[in-house]
Amino acid sequence: MITVNGINYYDYDPERKLSLWLREDLSLTGTKIGCDIGVCGSCTILINGEPKLSCRLKVKDVENCNIITIEGVALPDGTLHPIQQAFIDAGAIQCGFCTPGMVLTAYALLKKNPHPTRQQVRQAIRGNLCRCTGYQQIIDAIMLAAERLDLKQP
Amino acid sequence: MKKAFRNDAHAKVTGQAIYTDDLKLHDMLHAVPIYSELPRAKLIFLDTSAALKLPGVIAVITAKDIPGNIYYGQIIKDYPVLVDKDINSTGDVLALVVAKTREQAIAAVPSIKIELQPLKPILDPEEAMNPEADILHPSHVSNLTNYHRVRRGDVTSAEKEADIIIEEEFSTSRVEHSYLEPESAICHLRCDGVMEVFGSMQHPFSTRRFVASTLGVELKDVEVKLLTSGGGFGGKDDTAALVCARAALCAWILKKPVKITYTREWSMRESYKRHPYKMRYRMGLNKEGKILSVKARIVADGGAYCSVTPWVTWRSTVQSCGCYEVPNVETDVYGVYTNNIFSGAMRGFGSPQINFAVEQLVEIAAEKLGIDEITFRQINMVKQGSTTITGQVLENHLVSLNQVLDTVLKESDYKNKRQLCSFGNPNHQEWYGIGLAICYRGVSLGAEGTDVNSAILYVQPDGSVLLETGVFENGQGSESAMILIAAEQLGLPLERIRYRMPSTSNIPDGGSTVASRGTIMGGGAVVKAANILKQIVGEAVQKYTGKTVSNFENSQLLDPSGVLIMSWDEAIKLCYNNQIYPYAFGVFQPPQISWDEETGQGNAYYTWVYGCQAAELKVDPKTGIVKLLNMIAAHDIGKAVNPFALKGQYYGGMAMGAGYALFENCPCENGLVVPTNFNKYRLPRSIDLPEMKAIFIENPDPVSPSGAKGIGEPANELMAPAIANAIYYATGKRYHSLPIRIKI
Numbered sequence: 001m002i003t004v005n006g007i008n009y010y011d012y013d014p015e016r017k018l019s020l021w022l023r024e025d026l027s028l029t030g031t032k033i034g035c036d037i038g039v040c041g042s043c044t045i046l047i048n049g050e051p052k053l054s055c056r057l058k059v060k061d062v063e064n065c066n067i068i069t070i071e072g073v074a075l076p077d078g079t080l081h082p083i084q085q086a087f088i089d090a091g092a093i094q095c096g097f098c099t100p101g102m103v104l105t106a107y108a109l110l111k112k113n114p115h116p117t118r119q120q121v122r123q124a125i126r127g128n129l130c131r132c133t134g135y136q137q138i139i140d141a142i143m144l145a146a147e148r149l150d151l152k153q154p
Numbered sequence: 155m156k157k158a159f160r161n162d163a164h165a166k167v168t169g170q171a172i173y174t175d176d177l178k179l180h181d182m183l184h185a186v187p188i189y190s191e192l193p194r195a196k197l198i199f200l201d202t203s204a205a206l207k208l209p210g211v212i213a214v215i216t217a218k219d220i221p222g223n224i225y226y227g228q229i230i231k232d233y234p235v236l237v238d239k240d241i242n243s244t245g246d247v248l249a250l251v252v253a254k255t256r257e258q259a260i261a262a263v264p265s266i267k268i269e270l271q272p273l274k275p276i277l278d279p280e281e282a283m284n285p286e287a288d289i290l291h292p293s294h295v296s297n298l299t300n301y302h303r304v305r306r307g308d309v310t311s312a313e314k315e316a317d318i319i320i321e322e323e324f325s326t327s328r329v330e331h332s333y334l335e336p337e338s339a340i341c342h343l344r345c346d347g348v349m350e351v352f353g354s355m356q357h358p359f360s361t362r363r364f365v366a367s368t369l370g371v372e373l374k375d376v377e378v379k380l381l382t383s384g385g386g387f388g389g390k391d392d393t394a395a396l397v398c399a400r401a402a403l404c405a406w407i408l409k410k411p412v413k414i415t416y417t418r419e420w421s422m423r424e425s426y427k428r429h430p431y432k433m434r435y436r437m438g439l440n441k442e443g444k445i446l447s448v449k450a451r452i453v454a455d456g457g458a459y460c461s462v463t464p465w466v467t468w469r470s471t472v473q474s475c476g477c478y479e480v481p482n483v484e485t486d487v488y489g490v491y492t493n494n495i496f497s498g499a500m501r502g503f504g505s506p507q508i509n510f511a512v513e514q515l516v517e518i519a520a521e522k523l524g525i526d527e528i529t530f531r532q533i534n535m536v537k538q539g540s541t542t543i544t545g546q547v548l549e550n551h552l553v554s555l556n557q558v559l560d561t562v563l564k565e566s567d568y569k570n571k572r573q574l575c576s577f578g579n580p581n582h583q584e585w586y587g588i589g590l591a592i593c594y595r596g597v598s599l600g601a602e603g604t605d606v607n608s609a610i611l612y613v614q615p616d617g618s619v620l621l622e623t624g625v626f627e628n629g630q631g632s633e634s635a636m637i638l639i640a641a642e643q644l645g646l647p648l649e650r651i652r653y654r655m656p657s658t659s660n661i662p663d664g665g666s667t668v669a670s671r672g673t674i675m676g677g678g679a680v681v682k683a684a685n686i687l688k689q690i691v692g693e694a695v696q697k698y699t700g701k702t703v704s705n706f707e708n709s710q711l712l713d714p715s716g717v718l719i720m721s722w723d724e725a726i727k728l729c730y731n732n733q734i735y736p737y738a739f740g741v742f743q744p745p746q747i748s749w750d751e752e753t754g755q756g757n758a759y760y761t762w763v764y765g766c767q768a769a770e771l772k773v774d775p776k777t778g779i780v781k782l783l784n785m786i787a788a789h790d791i792g793k794a795v796n797p798f799a800l801k802g803q804y805y806g807g808m809a810m811g812a813g814y815a816l817f818e819n820c821p822c823e824n825g826l827v828v829p830t831n832f833n834k835y836r837l838p839r840s841i842d843l844p845e846m847k848a849i850f851i852e853n854p855d856p857v858s859p860s861g862a863k864g865i866g867e868p869a870n871e872l873m874a875p876a877i878a879n880a881i882y883y884a885t886g887k888r889y890h891s892l893p894i895r896i897k898i
Contacts, residue, residue: 029176030169032384034334035418039832042334070169084167091158091798094806095629096166097334097384103167122840129832131332131385132629133802134809135840 002062004028005072014060019043021059022069030070030100034129041128044101045069051108051127070100073107082152083107086145087138094132101128106142114146158798160634161653162382162627171382174338174354179411182340183212184256185404187247187420188263193458193493193825194275194290195241200249201267208265210258215250215404222370226399228360228392230299230460232291233496235368235399241270242290243458244826245424245495247396252404252412275493275825279432279455282490290458290491299456299489300464302471304754306543307482309438312447316438320519324511325891328430328455328820329813330829331500332837335384336421339398341365342411349376349402354383355394356499357666358626362658364395365402373658376402380656386628387810388499388668392461393425418831426461426498427820427827429454429489431470431507435515438482443525443533445516447482448475448543454504456489457496458825463489465602466497470504472758475543476512477555477594478534483543485754494822499668501807505595505871506814510892513591513875518888527879528563531592532556545755548762550745552853554790558766559592561788561849566590566768578775578886585775587884590768591875595868596759598671601749605671605760606741607664609679610654611640611687613736617709617723619646622654624664625676630866631799632672638795639677639860643684645706646722670763670864673795674855675742681859683740691736694729695719744857761857763864765789767808767872770844773884778896780816780881782842785873788849792863797850800865804848807869813838815877819893 002009004026012021019036022028022045031054034042038056045054046068073081080088083106093099102125109116109124116124121142122135130138165171190197202214217224217238224238225231237246248268253259276282276290282297290297313319339353349369355361358378365376378398383390397414404412416424431454438447452470456463467489474485520530536542538553563569568588576585599605609623621640627633633653641648654660664675692703695711701719705712709722720728729736749756770783785808794800817836821828829835854861874892882888885896 023176028169029172032173032335033175034336035832037418037831037833040334074168080164080167087167088160088163089157091160091802093158093160093163093166094631094799094802095334095383095385096162096171097173097629099166100169118845122843126839126841129332129334129837129839131334131387131810131837132806134805134807134838134846135843136805136846137798137802139840 001064002067004067005069012059014058016059017055018057018059018062019054022054028069028071032097032100034097041101042098044104044128046104046108049108049111051105070103073103082148083110083145086141086148090137090141090144092133092137092141098128098130102130102138106145110146110149114150116146118143159638159648159796160631160799161637173335173382173384174340174352175415177340177352177381179340179342182411182413183252183254183408184259185250185252185401185412185414186256186259186263188249188251188266189423190237190241190244190246190248190270192241192270192272193244194273195270196273197237197239197241197248198271199269205251205262205265208262210254211251211262212254213252213408214266215252215407219407220368220403223367226364226367227460228462229464230294233459235396242493243495250400250404252408277492277494277825279453279490279492282492283488290493297491299460299491300467302468302487302754304471304474304483304485304543306545306755309447309449309482309484312482313438316446317441318522319436319438320522321436322515322518323890324433326431326507326510327818327892329428329818330422330820330835331387331389333385333387333389336416336418337394337397338415339401340411340413341398341402341405343405343409347375349406351376351378351398351402352381353394353398354381354390355398356386356388356391356628356668358656358658359663360391360666361395361398364399368399368403369406378658380626383628387501388503389425390628391666392498422830423827426496428500429456429463429466429497433507433511435511437515437519439519439523441523443523443530445478445480445534448480450474450485452487454489455492455494455497457492457494459496461496461498463497466499466504468602470508471754472544472596472600473505473508476509477536477592479536479540480543493825495827501810502867502871503669506874509591509593509871510874510878514878514888517879531559535592536594544758546757550857551761551855554851554853555592555594555764558764558788558790558851561851562590562766562768562786565847565849566786568768571770572883575883577883585773585884587880588768588770589876589879589883590766591872591879592766593872594762594764595871597674597761597763597863598669598744598759599665600747600759603665605665606743607675607679608662609676609683609740610661611683611738613726615726615730617650617726619651620654621651622661623676623679624661625672626656626667628667630803631796632667632676634799635673635795636676636680639680640684643681646709670867673862674858674864677795677860677862678742678858679740682742683738686740687736687738690734690738691725691729694732694734695725698728698732742859761855761863763790763868765868765872767876769873769876769880771877771880771884773881773896775898778898780896782812782844784844784846785812786847787869788851789865789868790851790853791865792855792858793852793861794850795860795862800850801848803865804869805846808846808873809838809843810870811873812843812877814892815874816893
């Protein structure tokens with residue numbers, strides 16, 4: 001069994017590349033293929049909360065795992081996660097191709113470290129290439145998300 | 155806090171945005187390219203029989219299947235969509251394998267038997283320029299794609315008067331655009347006989363020309379629709395169009411939808427790159443610090459195909475002396491065919507190379523004269539009313555070079571920090587340096603093409619508005635900028651305006667969304683359309699109420715004394731009820747430019763932008779590793795339309811400039827692009843870059859209806875020389891070639 005965005009899957013080809021399984025078979029096309037060799041970060045997904053590169057894995061590698069793709073980050077009613085909203089509000093989006101991977105990497109970071117410094121954010125997203133933004137507004141967005149998530153905590 | 159506005163942000167942050175490879179059509183086939191292994195050869199024989207027997211393989215398409223023209227190109231029609239006989243590059247595609255799945259198509263590629271007759275490649279532009287060299291494109295008279303020049307004053311006499319003459323050579327590297335989304339196209343033949351093309355490209359109309367030429371049909375028979383684009387940076391023109399043309403060819407022949415999605419390896423192998431330049435400069439100066447003359451010889455490696463090399467090198471020609479007044483100039487610029495991968499448009503378009511040379515050259519000159527580098531620039535840089543090297547008087551807009559320079563000097567504390575620079579001091583644990591660079595840049599196309607753009611504003615019966623312009627979204631936020639300009643002009647909230655899905659069948663060709671012309675040209679057209687629309691609505695209201703509309707504000711129509719006449723929605727209802735369409739087509743025609751190819755004189759651009767960038771860095775004296783500490787930019791952008799998106803252009807431009815300075819290089823070995831993927835091509839990562847600062851200088855341009863100018867390219871053309879200068883002040887050594895590798 002594999003759980004993707006809360007849905008359990010039982011029938012799959014274990015030898016299939018994970019990125020293709022998500023994109024082609026489950027139509028979760030928010031996971032992007034930029035390099036297909038595990039250096040650009042566009043295909044980042046969360047496996048049991050850890051950011052991993054889906055182009056470097058096979059379906060059998062994630063059996064009994066809980067996967068979150070970009071489609072699983074917002075609430076079921078469509079409300080955006082504070083990280084997603086912060087990416088919009090801070091102007092962190094240009095072409096958008098790196099965005100799903102960046103959001104998921106940020107999601108994992110803020111779960112582990114809710115109060116990162118800008119330098120820690122830089123370190124966390126070093127595996128995610130972005131050609132448009134120079135990363136500045138992506139870092140702004142993650143810092144803003146941390147601030148907002150902090151305010152939400154009781 | 156103030157929030158950013160983008161019409162596509164929600165879709166992009168949720169993964170819902172549809173890029174081309176995300177789309178599937180029913181019964182869709184997949185095609186993949188087969189490349190030449192040699193940079194120059196004759197195609198003798200291509201046997202597809204074994205491949206056709208493999209599972210899933212439907213067809214192998216070759217040049218003989220092309221119903222229209224095999225060759226196409228934006229300026230010279232020299233590029234074979236598929237090779238028929240002559241191979242000029244390892245990016246040349248010999249055939250396409252079409253199969254039910256992409257994996258099956260890829261698996262069949264090794265089964266195609268290919269026989270080539272090797273020819274000796276020409277890999278060095280200087281060798282190609284030798285009159286004895288083989289002519290690579292026999293239909294062309296020489297191996298030059300073009301020759302441009304500037305002749306002004308008398309360099310020989312000026313050099314006799316000069317107190318000193320300096321001579322320097324510079325070279326720049328071939329770099330890859332590295333849009334994160336590789337090329338992708340889906341084509342299908344619609345039931346009305348139109349070839350419908352979905353893709354990611356710089357300019358759908360350019361793609362339409364490639365597709366129509368390949369199929370041998372008229373422009374009306376092809377409709378190109380732009381899906382979400384995963385970045386362009388100038389790079390998604392010829393190659394993206396070729397990918398579309400090939401997918402269309404397969405769909406045309408097989409009568410089924412066909413998708414081609416490139417791997418990163420194919421993209422890096424085949425797509426055009428930024429031109430590598432070799433530049434030799436001789437500058438004559440007097441001891442008062444005035445530049446008397448410049449003699450420059452510039453050679454651009456255009457690679458195997460012409461693409462837009464004549465236009466790229468034309469900008470280099472016009473801006474060959476940087477933003478300085480030089481009374482005597484002899485510039486010769488050559489675009490040269492070789493068998494390397496072809497070169498084409500990339501953000502900056504012939505200026506990053508020039509600025510890398512000139513912005514170091516002026517500092518070398520200043521040092522020789524014993525004048526500080528800022529004063530030297532201030533003596534020689536263009537000012538209000540200055541005449542450029544092509545004879546253009548800068549008088550129709552505010553020349554703000556001093557303003558951008560002063561801003562960066564102050565914000566970076568340049569003069570104080572410059573005193574702290576290490577100059578390779580052996581007693582320093584780490585070498586510190588600060589450097590800057592300045593530029594001007596001609597806005598839009600200049601003599602590269604006809605400059606015009608249009609916009610359609612079409613108000614629906616409920617008062618909501620559909621907007622479309624002749625500029626296209628590559629990720630920069632052009633649609634959002636157009637919506638913002640329309641909203642301001644019409645006095646409506648943003649959510650009442652929607653941007654129509656771009657299609658070549660909706661609106662006239664407004665030229666490519668390149669040359670930082672999107673905001674000024676598209677925005678100009680939006681303002682024109684809004685004025686027409688307000689006139690139509692205002693006249694209808696006048697006719698049926700007798701009241702004069704003077705303002706459109708807050709969804710209301712106001713009379714000259716500010717009294718409400720009626721709401722926007724009521725006015726639109728009034729129009730529809732009285733057989734009047736609230737529909738406007740606006741055209742922006744900027745002033746004509748002039749150019750004399752013989753002398754290189756003329757009003758090259760209708761207006762100019764000014765910029766200054768600086769960088770602080772540290773160099774490790776043991777390893778030579780450069781650590782960027784911060785980067786800062788000030789640009790006169792006319793008017794900030796969308797501040798967050800504008801900052802994004804600054805930051806992304808500076809980052810790409812830093813990559814150009816320190817990391818990026820795409821050498822060719824025997825014509826083949828060496829880096830095959832991002833593991834071998836070093837892009838700046840988050841940890842390589844410092845914090846950046848973006849400063850807007852707003853002097854609304856009288857030529858621009860919206861007041862705004864451009865930023866995409868200015869932001870990208872200064873960081874390499876700023877870093878090179880900072881490295882000089884850190885290490886005491888000048889680096890004349892890119893990327894800079896510090897020698898210890």
